[in-house]
Amino acid sequence: MGMYIKKGEPLCVSSGMYESYIREGPYVALRDFEFEEVIEEFKSRALGTEEEYLLLSNFHEYLVTQRYLERTPCRDIHLGELGRFDVREVFDPGT
Structure with missing residues (x-):
């Protein structure tokens, strides 16, 4: 059993380290899914x-x-x- 994401769950996705660190989000899950299965699905569709x-x-x-x-x-x-x-505030409209 891997990382199970439930519909409605808020999350951010990050990768990298130091100067290449990237954090994307926030997102909300639109459906239940197994995160590792989606990674494998994505990798199988990547070309070349x-x-x-x-x-x-x-x-x-x-x-x-x-x-x-x-x-x-x-x-x-x-x-x-x-x-x-x-203290400063920046509004992210969720584009």
């Missing part, structure tokens, strides 16, 4: 690449186009940096 890391940046788009996930609006509140409060 042997290297998995080349696929990572497109996986979140696949989840949306195949109606597994949908972007959802989110408020992003930045508290500050370097030990000081500098």
